[in-house]
Amino acid sequence: MRARPLFALIVVSLAALSAAASQAQNDATAPQPPQSKNATAPAAPAPPPSVTIIGARDAHGVLGRDVRSPTDEDMGRIVDVIVDRAGMVRAAVIDFGGFLGVGSRKIVVDWNALHFGRIANKSDSITLELTKEQVTAAPEYKEDTPIVVLGASGSLQPLQFDH
Template identity: 75%
Template structure:
């Protein structure tokens, strides 16, 4: 993971140097072939748009997150509080504002056969230490509660299982 951090840092440095070099090139006058010769005046075509430094996009911000501070959740195993296998996270549901609302868990079955997708409230998940890839994700529901939940199907209203009822319904957009 240190290699990824170094690559990201290197890319940020290269991007910053490229922006600085392009700005410096724009600010320097064109070199003349003879020191006292008048510089030729070249008119750009009418359809050409001149980009000035104020029109250029600012360089992106760069944040480096340590490998022990964050980890992806897709494909991660989920366990119950009683350490039962509850499946794995296969999708994350976000609302229109981009806030994480729920997780889709591929539950039951054996080797993908007979499994069904269940939607659980994001607040019903507890994340253990993520220092290793085997960092634990615990669901605050029992296996029986999840087994009784209706199956999630794309593009249909979803039933979200919540441990504490903390998920508020989305408001319909007229």
């Protein structure tokens, strides 16, 4: 049953790309008006964008997801993702503790300490490979200050930025 919508999406995407490529080719072969000596050459048309199709069961957003310990303790929820200058995901910011937003604090955990085993539904949680005591002892995350990232097994490499 799910194959039909996915197939239809692929067909529509390919048709759109084909139409864009055809239009770009027609624009390139159309006669050009004479140019004055001071006019700049027109920019080449941009190539059509690439298209990647990800199945609905294969990828999900993580912001706002509940985080649980391996022993099913509530560890908070993911509120942000930290990337380095190369665009590599390095860590997640977790809003931990408190009740209804009162008394909570943000901590940063190594991305590799998170396990995304079954997150097919928004109600599914992500597992954090740390204990509640380790997370409680972690320093609080504050923007515009050095980030202390809590790693599961000490394997985290420090972020190195050129100034």
